[in-house]
Amino acid sequence: MTGIGNGVPRVEGRAKVTGAALYTFDLQPSEIGATQPILHGAAVLSTIACGRILALDTAAAEHSTGVRLVLTHRNMPPQAEWGPLNANVRFARAQPVFGDEQVRYFGEPVAFVVAESFECARAAAASIQVQYEADQAHTVLDSEHGIDPAPLHGGQSSDSSVGDFHGTFATARHRIDVQYETPYQNHAAIELQASIAAWDGDHLTVHTPAQITSAARTGLARTLNLPEDRVRVVARLIGGGFGGKLPYFADAVLCAVAARQLRQPVKFSFTRQQMFTATTHRSAVSHRVRIGVTTEGRITAISHDAVSQTASFDNYVDGSTAGAKGLYGAKAIRTTQRIARLDLPRSDSMRSPGDANGSMALECAIDEAAHACGQDPVAFRILNDTRVNPTTGRPYSSRHLVACLQEGARRFGWEERRSGRKGEWLIGQGVASAMRDNLVRPSAAQVTLTPAGQLVVRLDMTDPGTGTITILTQIAAETLGLPMEKVTVMLGDTDFPKTSGSGGSFGAESSGSAVYEACLALRRRLDDMTKGRDASPETVLRLVGEAGGVTAEGKIAPGDETKRYSEASFGAQFAEVAVNVHTGETRVPRMLGVFACGRIINERTARSQALGGMIWGLSSALIEANNVDHRGQMAMRDLANYHVPVLADIQNIDAVLLPETEPVANPLGMKGIGEVGINGAAAAIANAVFDATGIRIRRFPITLDRLL
Ligand code: MOS
Structure with missing residues (x-):
């Protein structure tokens, strides 16, 4: 179990579960090289x-x-x-x-x-x-206070417009025009x-x-x-x-x-309570989504107007409109993004920033559109699939949303599903699409083969628990034909070559490609050294020993392909809910996610990422939110009252990774997997709640007081 693709357990897993792993606050003087x-x-x-x-x-x-x-x-x-x-x-x-x-x-x-x-x-x-x-103090997100255009990115506005939205929408047979509200969420990572x-x-x-x-x-x-x-x-x-x-x-x-x-x-x-204001949180966002559909169920017009909270002194934008821009093939699409500057702590990235909440609004509105034209929500999404990103006009380098929807429907038993009342529970099923743009960021890595035959890999990439150390070990081991025990990956130090770091689903493919390129460079150096001699492992080791070790570097940067293709990971989310007719309590007996994310380096850590995202989606649908009280403070300030799902909330949940070839994004054919798993998960549950109860809750989370 060493090669790329295998579900190798985390290299540092044992140290973590036995408490031997040291996090920042654990470090003692000797571990930071201090004498005092x-x-x-x-x-x-x-x-x-x-x-x-x-x-x-x-x-x-x-x-x-x-x-x-x-x-x-x-x-x-x-x-x-x-x-x-x-x-x-x-x-x-x-x-x-x-x-x-x-x-x-x-x-x-x-x-x-x-x-x-x-x-x-x-x-x-x-x-x-x-x-x-x-x-x-202004601490309420409404359309009255502090609204500004979203900042430009590289001189470009994130607003978009293709075709004549207003004209097309006005003449559509079915028109959905809905307002969704997604709430503040706080980071609740275990490490402070x-x-x-x-x-x-x-x-x-x-x-x-x-x-x-x-x-x-x-x-x-x-x-x-x-x-x-x-x-x-x-x-x-x-x-x-x-x-x-x-x-x-x-x-x-x-x-x-x-x-x-x-x-x-x-x-x-910071203490756990201080974390809720002294660090960043997910913006609350107001979404207006409009969808126009023909009699036959073709989407002709989509618009998504989003307003996200940011701090009074900041310009962070939780950009929620990527799904509207690229998920479905409509001839008229427009999106706008505004920020609302409020007297609150800084909002910033939280897993799948923008798309996590944007997909809650868009994928529920898509469900509303499917119902309006009498279409099955899976068939409706398949009918409106597109090979080309309609906003950029570029084809997707790889896109298997339809395969995810079909495979998901088959595994979930979508055709055979049963809604209706069972005792005191109302049963319903829902579906949603997931998409997350794929990015490669400039990254470099250095590999050294030591005289002892150990490969040491150095780069300033980090592993926030996602499995980075393990997949980089796998990539290096496979590329050089070494057993994993012969590879030591050292991360998280600015003395090492600079990488993308971990974030935005770009970490694995950016740093993974850099390590891969460094290993190829090392192989070329070893080939040069053994030229004209026998290339037995003994000879290689002897020559490496004589040289005192051999070092090589590799790097990757986004290339021309980003100008010719749109790149994204895709998925389909399915959920079954049971809503109690007396209490309004919603349980989630089944969740299934099917994802196409390019080449999977480690089946175990990749699936864990998808499952973690889906569980956070459940949390966003039913449980998790913070509120600002009359003094302008985050009302929930500890893990006793900032609720997140526990094991008892999770029943039958599965994530399936479809084999997929990604031809252009990077040499390993990887795509991002860290964030796509949360996208659409909450919407699938909200759509299932509608299927069960006939009630559309457009303000998240769907707590029982909102259902009763
Ligand atoms: Mo991710 S929210 O970009 O770490």
């Missing part, structure tokens, strides 16, 4: 949504046992200004902390205590008194956001679980006005990313500043 003890930080967060700090009483904290430093806006050293907002890489922007006395959201860090122990730091932080002057900073002379090393270490390095260097080559960011293991660790956060900046002043390493983790 590590000091501990604790943070104080704001308790108004908008306004300014009038007074900060830190005297008690400063005189508290074991306290070494109290940082606030009054004594914070100079930092770069926030931004720039138009930075190419948003996660590499400067993020000053305690820049001034302004408060921009409820739960913004306002003070930081460093002490000899965690308990001393926490006790001192609790003694800090802050007085505020509050301004009127934490950093350890240590200085060696004027060189800074920050251990922090950043999905893209190179972006965190650039951002920290900018914030602290340091040359980039004096900053190193390390993220060896990440306990769940999901986009919540794409940015770096105040913990990294505060630890770096405090460690420099105190000449001693400093560690700090």
